[in-house]
Amino acid sequence: MHPPFGVLAMSSLRALFLKLFRHPMIHRHLLTALVSILGAQAVFAQAPMDTPRRLEVLFLGDDAGHKPIERYRVIKQVLAPQGINVTFVEDLSKITRENLDLYDALLVYANHEQDKAPADIFQWVKDGGGLVALHSACGNFHPSKEWFDLVGGKFKSHEGHEMTPKVVDHNHPITKNLPALTAWDETYVHSDLTGDRHLLQAAAAIDHGGARDA
Structure with a gap:
């Protein structure tokens, strides 16, 4: 089954995210990408209206080393004038169908190490909810095959180097x-x-015994 529109896995923005918040020009570039992602979700997910309502996004973070709360504060401020509201949460117990139904998209930028993703995510996405999985989101919920199938692959390891991703x-x-x-x-x-x-952006790919470094 093909993921519904709005499921953005690691391939399109992973290589950009950390650098975004260290350089003003790159900062603007990635926020432009986020506006495009969430704005596109709005176009495909909501019915035509005389006055478009604001898009509601739930940002799932944590208190780990990637400091999602700091990213949230920047994203919220920049997306607000674009008609996009962003709400931050760390507690996985808040990821219920009742709460998800209040939002158009779930943005995941976190390292949650429990072995199962909140079950309500999967049916909510199948029913048309948007999922934006950024950076370390692909490493959440080991060994949940359902989660890895949803985001497009399973995190194995990482290194780091300079790259120029290609659209x-x-x-x-x-x-x-x-x-x-x-x-x-x-x-x-x-x-x-x-x-x-559906590949949107890629850097150089290196084989690692059946895995890929992108």
Whole structure:
């Protein structure tokens, strides 16, 4: 089964995310990408309205080393004028169908090490909810195959180096106007890659015994 529109796995923004918050120009570039992602989700997910309502996004973070709360504060401030509200949560017990139904998209930027993802995520996405899985999101919920299938692959390890990601699909609404940049970032090695991924952006790929460093 193909993931519904709005499921953005590690391939399109992973290589950009950390550098975003260290350089003003790159900062603007990635926020432009996030506006494109969430704005595209709004176009496909909501019915036509005379006055478009604001898009509601739930940001699932944690209190670990990637400091999601700091990213949330920046994203919230920049997306607000674009008609996008962002709400932050760390507690997985809040990820229920009742709460998810209040939002158009779930943005995951966290390292939750429990072995199962909140079950309500999967049916909610199947029913049309948007999922934006950024950076370390692919390493959550080991060994949940259902989660890895949803985000497109299973995190194995990472190193880090400078890279210049290339846009593969210039016509997709997420990457259509995404500018090029060179940045140092963690390069994630993945296994169990799904065959139904739609590649939007890629850096150099290196084989690691059946896994891929992208």
